[in-house]
Amino acid sequence: MVDTSPSLGRSPSVKDVAAAAGVSLGTVSNVLNRPARVSPETRSRVERAMADLGFVRNESARQLRMGTSHTLAYVMLDASNPFFTDVAQGIELAAEGADISLFLCNSNNSAAREESHLGHLMQQRVQGILLTPVDPESATIDLVAGRGVPLVLVDRKRDDERYCSVAVDDELGGRLAIEHLVDRGHRRVAYVGGPEKLGQVRDRLAGARAAWADAGLLAAHLTVLPTQALTVGEGRGAGERLAGIPASRRPTAAFCANDLVALGLLQQVIGSGRSVPGDVAIVGYDDIYFAAAAAVPLTSVRQPRQELGRTAAELVFAETEPDHLHRQVVFQPELVARASTTGPSSGPSKGPSKGPGKGPGKG
Amino acid sequence: MVDTSPSLGRSPSVKDVAAAAGVSLGTVSNVLNRPARVSPETRSRVERAMADLGFVRNESARQLRMGTSHTLAYVMLDASNPFFTDVAQGIELAAEGADISLFLCNSNNSAAREESHLGHLMQQRVQGILLTPVDPESATIDLVAGRGVPLVLVDRKRDDERYCSVAVDDELGGRLAIEHLVDRGHRRVAYVGGPEKLGQVRDRLAGARAAWADAGLLAAHLTVLPTQALTVGEGRGAGERLAGIPASRRPTAAFCANDLVALGLLQQVIGSGRSVPGDVAIVGYDDIYFAAAAAVPLTSVRQPRQELGRTAAELVFAETEPDHLHRQVVFQPELVARASTTGPSSGPSKGPSKGPGKGPGKG
DNA sequence: CGTTCTTATTGAAAGGTTTCAATCGCTGAA
DNA sequence: TTCAGCGATTGAAACCTTTCAATAAGAACG
Numbered sequence: 001m002v003d004t005s006p007s008l009g010r011s012p013s014v015k016d017v018a019a020a021a022g023v024s025l026g027t028v029s030n031v032l033n034r035p036a037r038v039s040p041e042t043r044s045r046v047e048r049a050m051a052d053l054g055f056v057r058n059e060s061a062r063q064l065r066m067g068t069s070h071t072l073a074y075v076m077l078d079a080s081n082p083f084f085t086d087v088a089q090g091i092e093l094a095a096e097g098a099d100i101s102l103f104l105c106n107s108n109n110s111a112a113r114e115e116s117h118l119g120h121l122m123q124q125r126v127q128g129i130l131l132t133p134v135d136p137e138s139a140t141i142d143l144v145a146g147r148g149v150p151l152v153l154v155d156r157k158r159d160d161e162r163y164c165s166v167a168v169d170d171e172l173g174g175r176l177a178i179e180h181l182v183d184r185g186h187r188r189v190a191y192v193g194g195p196e197k198l199g200q201v202r203d204r205l206a207g208a209r210a211a212w213a214d215a216g217l218l219a220a221h222l223t224v225l226p227t228q229a230l231t232v233g234e235g236r237g238a239g240e241r242l243a244g245i246p247a248s249r250r251p252t253a254a255f256c257a258n259d260l261v262a263l264g265l266l267q268q269v270i271g272s273g274r275s276v277p278g279d280v281a282i283v284g285y286d287d288i289y290f291a292a293a294a295a296v297p298l299t300s301v302r303q304p305r306q307e308l309g310r311t312a313a314e315l316v317f318a319e320t321e322p323d324h325l326h327r328q329v330v331f332q333p334e335l336v337a338r339a340s341t342t343g344p345s346s347g348p349s350k351g352p353s354k355g356p357g358k359g360p361g362k363g
Numbered sequence: 364m365v366d367t368s369p370s371l372g373r374s375p376s377v378k379d380v381a382a383a384a385g386v387s388l389g390t391v392s393n394v395l396n397r398p399a400r401v402s403p404e405t406r407s408r409v410e411r412a413m414a415d416l417g418f419v420r421n422e423s424a425r426q427l428r429m430g431t432s433h434t435l436a437y438v439m440l441d442a443s444n445p446f447f448t449d450v451a452q453g454i455e456l457a458a459e460g461a462d463i464s465l466f467l468c469n470s471n472n473s474a475a476r477e478e479s480h481l482g483h484l485m486q487q488r489v490q491g492i493l494l495t496p497v498d499p500e501s502a503t504i505d506l507v508a509g510r511g512v513p514l515v516l517v518d519r520k521r522d523d524e525r526y527c528s529v530a531v532d533d534e535l536g537g538r539l540a541i542e543h544l545v546d547r548g549h550r551r552v553a554y555v556g557g558p559e560k561l562g563q564v565r566d567r568l569a570g571a572r573a574a575w576a577d578a579g580l581l582a583a584h585l586t587v588l589p590t591q592a593l594t595v596g597e598g599r600g601a602g603e604r605l606a607g608i609p610a611s612r613r614p615t616a617a618f619c620a621n622d623l624v625a626l627g628l629l630q631q632v633i634g635s636g637r638s639v640p641g642d643v644a645i646v647g648y649d650d651i652y653f654a655a656a657a658a659v660p661l662t663s664v665r666q667p668r669q670e671l672g673r674t675a676a677e678l679v680f681a682e683t684e685p686d687h688l689h690r691q692v693v694f695q696p697e698l699v700a701r702a703s704t705t706g707p708s709s710g711p712s713k714g715p716s717k718g719p720g721k722g723p724g725k726g
Numbered sequence: 727c728g729t730t731c732t733t734a735t736t737g738a739a740a741g742g743t744t745t746c747a748a749t750c751g752c753t754g755a756a
Numbered sequence: 757t758t759c760a761g762c763g764a765t766t767g768a769a770a771c772c773t774t775t776c777a778a779t780a781a782g783a784a785c786g
Binding site for chain 2: 010011054056057058059060061062063064067069070071079080082085086088089092101102103104105106108116117120122123124125146147148232260263264266267270271289290292293294295296297339
Binding site: 389393423424427 | 745
């Protein structure tokens with residue numbers, strides 16, 4: 001053990017430091033908080049004593065006295081989804097500047113865990129909570145906000161003036177994906193995703209349908225392949241169902257509700273000896289790190305993840321200002337085209353391209 | 364008359380609850396901590412008052428008085444690496460049972476951030492710290508442990524009796540990978556990874572070399588392709604260098620120091636029109652979720668990630684016991700064979716397979 | 727020398743919780 | 757009637773920090 005300090009049985013307090021330095025405890029506190037008010041000699045004497053004793057400020061006591069804490073918390077929906085860790089990174093960037101440390105909690109898609117985390121955080125009197133909720137309509141949210149804890153919803157919105165939120169326009173994202181596929185000459189497309197109770201899944205589909213209609217295409221030619229969840233396994237399953245559709249009616253492209261589903265679909269297509277985008281073009285959603293790293297790099301709708309986090313942090317800081325008006329910030333997604341739609345054998349392989357699109361080609 | 368309106372300007376304290384319920388504050392505390400000691404009527408009266416006022420225990424005050432906290436922290440090296448989020452999940456499982464909440468901090472490979480996080484955590488008097496350090500030999504670690512904070516190193520070890528640690532036998536992992544490749548008939552293999560200062564990179568290579576020698580193969584035929592970091596991009600670069608080696612000397616398989624590198628390599632190989640495992644068989648390391656989800660599912664050395672986290676949490680709880688002896692727990696990795704080595708056209712495509720391996724085939 | 731002004735330091739109070747010895751109100755026994 | 761015994765309740769102290777009015781010690785000035 002490297003125990004340089006005089007063993008005290010407990011960690012040293014300002015009082016111990018004061019005694020060691022031969023000053024009053026008020027002076028020690030001044031050294032910590034208003035060093036300019038203390039004469040240089042005294043200050044260095046106190047600093048020496050602190051170093052000798054291995055003094056560490058007791059944050060609980062500080063917080064109790066001050067009433068404010070130096071922590072912000074992000075209760076994330078799924079820590080193993082790279083999307084959310086990127087959002088967290090954005091938050092951290094914003095917090096860093098404010099000398100605030102970020103407390104990440106993982107609700108792991110469980111409402112019970114989310115509630116437990118929120119309870120703990122309220123007891124800790126954190127400065128603010130950022131939350132991507134399991135269910136945006138949950139009453140727990142009202143409870144937390146009702147207690148006066150600054151709260152910002154992240155990547156979810158709620159038609160409710162009482163909350164700040166940051167989200168991305170999922171309908172626009174759906175439009176972008178479909179416009180891109182139509183541009184590349186696809187006239188039969190599958191939308192892969194579910195369950196429908198997820199707002200994201202619904203909104204992206206709505207955008208897709210709107211764009212499809214705007215292109216003057218037949219509604220029936222935009223097939224929906226529902227999934228139970230947005231996972232790789234479900235994507236694989238959807239791939240099998242897709243392959244089962246008779247060639248004459250089979251979509252030449254798939255727009256997946258997120259990248260995990262898209263990766264699963266990609267895996268199934270390649271694994272069964274077909275090619276991407278030759279046999280099926282694929283568009284994912286989120287543009288996670290692994291989308292670009294896939295065997296066939298994935299075209300995907302990118303959300304400004306870090307920006308999302310950074311903005312959420314700023315909003316939560318603003319919550320404490322007097323007369324604060326809650327804001328719903330909505331970001332615009334952006335399509336990132338890669339080989340899974342623009343690859344060497346892009347575009348539908350049969351049938352004339354009668355649309356106004358650029359048609360097949362390397363792009 | 365009891366004032367049920369929660370608007371008090373500050374959040375209600377036990378004192379407020381006591382006043383509202385017409386009891387002393389000691390009784391309120393008893394209701395919270397030893398409900399059996401309070402008569403049923405009184406208890407329900409107090410509980411009612413707490414609900415009416417929206418009372419939330421102030422954790423700072425509690426902690427100040429008690430000296431113990433209910434939080435455990437995991438300072439992780441890289442929150443965007445699925446490996447660490449899985450470890451975190453294991454920790455959380457163990458913490459859940461102990462009514463302790465887990466505080467995740469991301470050092471993001473920065474020593475400065477790591478230090479800042481550790482400082483904050485010490486001030487918070489967390490119950491214990493789990494740490495995957497940027498540098499296992501850093502003096503900061505001694506400092507923290509010297510202050511008496513329970514500390515366990517995760518996925519890193521240190522030849523030092525003063526710390527508990529949990530790690531995985533990287534040398535064995537290296538052996539497993541090479542034995543698998545030799546079994547499948549490969550006689551020229553590349554080890555892809557770096558920088559060498561990472562203990563993991565060194566140990567895995569050492570194991571690989573040992574297994575290679577044990578198989579009676581020529582040391583020179585185990586090529587090392589160094590990388591700057593363990594990322595997808597570096598893996599792609601290594602793939603290009605691999606392709607540049609004259610066919611006569613070119614390795615027929617690659618063992619990558621982690622899955623990110625392996626995925627990059629896979630992408631480069633597939634992207635340039637060659638096949639896996641036909642032209643190059645690939646073994647990764649970590650068996651992250653995306654390894655199985657790759658276009659060609661990746662053979663990988665799996666580490667018991669959740670187990671790692673769970674055990675680390677148990678060790679940190681044990682730290683507070685008197686006469687605690689620090690333990691270094693080492694887990695055994697396990698090879699998970701998938702298509703990237705056992706696929707339809709597995710095994711080296713040219714030259715007779717003179718080894719005792721199962722040879723090419725579907726496996 | 728007395729006064730005022732400045733600067734450095736001090737001591738006590740406050741913040742919300744838990745603990746523990748002390749007290750209260752009863753019941754049953756002597 | 758008094759007293760011990762018992763369970764329920766109480767009040768004050770302690771945890772550590774920050775704040776702020778008060779004090780002390782000089783310095784500048786008349």
